Amino acid sequence: MVVKNGVFSLLYKKDTYAGTLKDFSTNQSIYNKPFILSLGTSNEKVKNLKMRFSTLKTKKKDKDTFSLKCDSYKLDEQKYNKVSFTNTSASMDLNVLILNSSKLSAYGVFDILNTDMNIKSSNKYVNKLNKHLKNTSKIKIKTDIKGTLKNPKLSLDTNIDKVLKSKIKSFINEEKKGLEDKVKNKAKDKAKKELKKKVGSKVNDKIGNMIKF
Secondary structure (H helix, E strand, O other): OEEEEEEEEEEEOOEEEEEEEEEEEOOHHHHOOOEEEEEEEOOOOEEEEEEEEEEEEOOOOEEEEEEEEEEEEEEOOEEEOOEEEEEEEEEEEEEEEEEOOOEEEEEEEEEEEEEEEEEOOOOHHHHHHHHHOOOEOOEEEEEEEEEEOOOEEEEEEEOHHHHHHHHHHHHHHHHHHHHHHHHHHHHHHHHHHHHHHHHHHHHHHHHHHHHHO
16 A cells, blocks of 8 residues: 555644655565655644654664654743753754664754843842843753664763853853942042032132131
8 A cells, every 4th residue: 555645633732743754665675665644733833843853664674763852932931950941942953864773873952042041149240140131041061872773872062161151251240340330430530529528628718818808
């Protein structure tokens, strides 16, 4: 039996997924074409989610692929010790290849589009820093998986350290400018008082001389 093309819908946790299937066969060794299944949806939490799965099992070929792409999805609040992440939205692009039901190769890119980071602390400077950690964006997390299904090797690469350094630098520069302005204002106030004192002294001397006259 062969089904060259088909469409269907799937209801999962109140969300509807539109699906298509292509080249379904009960005997792929004869048909010799990969079976492809695709699903997609968009809702309040997920924007343009697309999943694609293909499989081909013959005497000469044993290949499975899976891809997952999403323009934007909203995450629930995440907490790690004293650090929390809220109002987080991210995108993803994941591709997986499995050969001979064993050899694994996968690559994924996860982009944090926006998140509000907060460090729980009673320190006033940490609380000031938290204001700079709001609306943090452009965080990239890259994953690379090699090996086998039984023994996968995962590597991660991220630029979160550079993003945080930039946020901390902005915070330090603002605090530095605030301190400089405070010192300048104090110096100006002191200079005004000294000037007023000297001018006032001279005026009093002149008035005194006029009275004596």
